[in-house]
Amino acid sequence: MIQLIQQLVNGLVMGSIYGLVALGVTMSFGLMGIVNFAHGAFVMAGAFAAFYLTTLYGIPFLLAAAASMGIVGALGFLVERYSFRFARHEPINGLMISIGLIYVMENAAILLFGPENKAIQPLFSGTIEVGGVVLATQRIFVFVASSLLLAFFYLYVKKTKSGKSMRAVAENAFAAQLMGISIDRIIGLAFVIGCVLAAAAGVALGSLFVVTAHMGAAPLMKAFVIITLGGFGSIRGAFVAAFIIGLVDSLAAGYVSSAWADIFGYVVFILILIFKPKGIFGEGT
């Protein structure tokens, strides 16, 4: 029982991180029609920025996390403005750009910081015990912080004018343009937000596991599974799917074998696609 609860909690922690990554992928796809394979590199960049600021400069964790989100957001701004923007009408070019970016960013990270594994000093080091279940405090913190970010994002997209116009552009850019909405600005903004959330995921992962140049690949694969499962372009779907994948992975790791953990996520993924080919929520937000 205790082990079950622990696995469930781990699943929620991972699910909340995957959710952060998936949102950026789903926005790039929904707004630009680009499958951004480089999105994992922004996760990595976020972790490296936080590592650099905390370990090398001794900046407090929360401040470093915020700064990392800002830095990666700015990086995302430049990348969208000066590369993806020109690929919007040629998805294949977007694909090439994203693959090129992976190489550039990962190698830049190795050049700048060296190839060895790194770790971000977590904000909390101890554990807390709730009813006999022992949980790492940092994990709980990551879950709470990531969930808050997801909730903020949800409210932003649902309730604010800017969030609504983002949905409008995703649905029908032509009509949105006729309302006076600037497609360029919305897409740029969405890309930056996606990168900021990716950086947050990177900091979270880096504080729980290790920081490496290739650390973005695994959560990115999860993100692809999640947005397919949730229904392309569906934010609600992505949230639910993120937690499903997080839970399945962690239960499989706990009860079957951690070596096989990833397989189970894909099995559930394939099963759902067989029975609900448009994802759990079909299309829609």
Next chain:
Amino acid sequence: MLISLEHVSSKYGNVLALRDISLEVDEGELVTLIGANGAGKSTTLKVISGIMKPATGRVVYSGQDTVSRSPRQLIEAGIVHVPEGRQVFAHMTVLENLEMGAFLLSDRRLIEERLDLVFRHFPILKSRLQQEAGTLSGGEQSMLAIGRGLMLRPKLLLLDEPLLGLSPRLCQEVLAIIERLHEEKMAILLVEQNAKAALKISDRAYVLETGRTVTSGKASNLLADDEVRKAYLGF
């Protein structure tokens, strides 16, 4: 003149869609644009709303050439384009669609006022506010598309085939609303396949053929002219 196109041509890539379009709409006038499929009616509206630029010729709105103005600036100046095929935001609610129509407004009170104005024309929308636009009937979606266009209270309203796919009864309803907007002194450029119905409520009309304005005149005269009727109106 509120707007005038002078010998406008325009291209999609290398395809010449408009060859020689000249037309005018005066303040408060209701003008209809008729022509066969592919004649260039929708393209003409796109040139007026600035989402396409003329290759040659001039578009003059309120005395100023529009060539250097962005679509957004033209919307701010009062040109609203309600596109062909409704194009509502299907997964957004009716209210959100209308809010998007008012994207350029920030005064909350003004937006509320405009909502009331739209509900006056389309009471049905008021009872559907929280419904996703994609689940509205075709007729309701048409009304939403027009209503969304009215949120900015345009000086010049461009309507691209608003009657498409509507039942005869709904056509009458939408036509009545267009007439009412006309009475309120809104200038309207109406593109319509249903030429007879459109001409009946219009002041003037232009006939387009393969990217050219070939005939124009008072709507009543065109309706009465047997040759025009046979050649262009199809009844």
